[in-house]
Amino acid sequence: MDPEDIFIWPDGTWRYREECEDLTDRWLGDDFEVLYVGTPxxxxxxxxLREPVEGGPDDEYWPEGD
Known part of the structure; x- marks a missing residue:
């Protein structure tokens, strides 16, 4: 378990796993989805909206100055 895993509730609220350990008095319910670090x-x-990395697999090769 990574502290940066993300819990998402149906209403769109989300928290990092490490933040949920502190929600003892205001827990949002157990109907959440977990997004694990490193997954798509x-x-x-x-x-x-991350832009593709320049020089990535979708770029064509064009030498500088051409």
Whole structure:
């Protein structure tokens, strides 16, 4: 378990796992989904509009100055 795993509730509320340990008096319920660090779902949630890395597999090769 990574402290940066994400818990998401149906109403859109979300917290990192490490923050949920402190919610003893105001727990949001047990109907949450967990996004684990390193999974595609986690990356899509954290970086929804991330631009592709320059020079990545979708780029064509064009030498400088051409």
């Amino acid at each position: 779902e986690y990356d899509e949630f954290i970086f929804p």
